Structure formats: C-alpha cells, structure tokens
Amino acid sequence: MLALVALFALGAATGSVITLKVVKRAIEGRTNPERMSQSLLGEYQRRLKLTPEQVDKIKPILQRTGREMWELRTEMAGRTFQVIRASHEEIAAELTPEQREEFARLNKEMRERYRQQGPPGPKGLPPMKGPRPGVFSAPAPKVETKDTEKSK
Numbered sequence: 001m002l003a004l005v006a007l008f009a010l011g012a013a014t015g016s017v018i019t020l021k022v023v024k025r026a027i028e029g030r031t032n033p034e035r036m037s038q039s040l041l042g043e044y045q046r047r048l049k050l051t052p053e054q055v056d057k058i059k060p061i062l063q064r065t066g067r068e069m070w071e072l073r074t075e076m077a078g079r080t081f082q083v084i085r086a087s088h089e090e091i092a093a094e095l096t097p098e099q100r101e102e103f104a105r106l107n108k109e110m111r112e113r114y115r116q117q118g119p120p121g122p123k124g125l126p127p128m129k130g131p132r133p134g135v136f137s138a139p140a141p142k143v144e145t146k147d148t149e150k151s152k
Contacts (some may be wrong), residue, residue, distance in 0.1 A: 033066030 040062055044050055050058065088107060092100050 021107075033070045034063070037062035037066040 022032055038057070041055065041059055043060065045055060048054075088103075095103055
C-alpha cells in the first residue's frame, strides 16, 4: 500500500515538472519575436501562397514588427516596475521599522524569484538596450500631486 502511494506521488511530481517545462517553453515561443515572425511568415506562405519575391519583402517587415513589439513590451515592463516601486515606497511609509525590514526581505525574495523565472530575452535579435527592468532597478519618478503642489 505504501509503495502504491509512493508511486502515485512520484508520478504526480514527475507530471508536474514536465507540465511546467512544457508550459514555459510554449510561453517562450509566443513571446519570442523571432519565433513569432517566423510562425506568421510560415502561416502567410501557406495560406496566401506567397511567391519567393513576396517572402523576401514581407520577412523584414515581420522581423521589424517583432522587434518593435518587443521594445514596446520592454518599455511597458519598465514603467510597470516603476509603478510597483512607487507603491512599495508608499506601503513602506505605513509600516513599523520591524515591518519595513521584513517587507524589504520579502521584496528581495520576490526579485530573486523574478530573476530566476523572469521572461526570456528576444532570441536571434540584438541585445536589449539598457538594463533589464526590475522592481528596484531604478528609482521611481517623483510624481507631483495636487497635495504636494499646494504645500509649495
């Protein structure tokens, strides 16, 4: 009976690991601009019956579009992390010193997880410009609010 339970647990663990790897690979394939442009080109060739000359003209358009989409995604990620950082600063202001220390540890753990599991870079494209965005990679811009304008 114990061996049967152990076998079942081992099967469940193995299935989970394999599923995670397959899902990660599928996500990487969808978010990779080079793969995306190749996939679209293949679909266009099949469905539209493109001539070789059309393929030669359309391929660079799709590659450029993939790079532009990647840059937009990167810009949005950077802005997203600035917003998160600003919210962390606001939250920290509401915490006791002991809570701030734990909050800092919690955020450090989250950053490490992100670095380990974060999104892959674009394969087959030039390196991204500048550092990869992160929750605490750059100070959040100071936002002028009506309250701070009144206090001036």
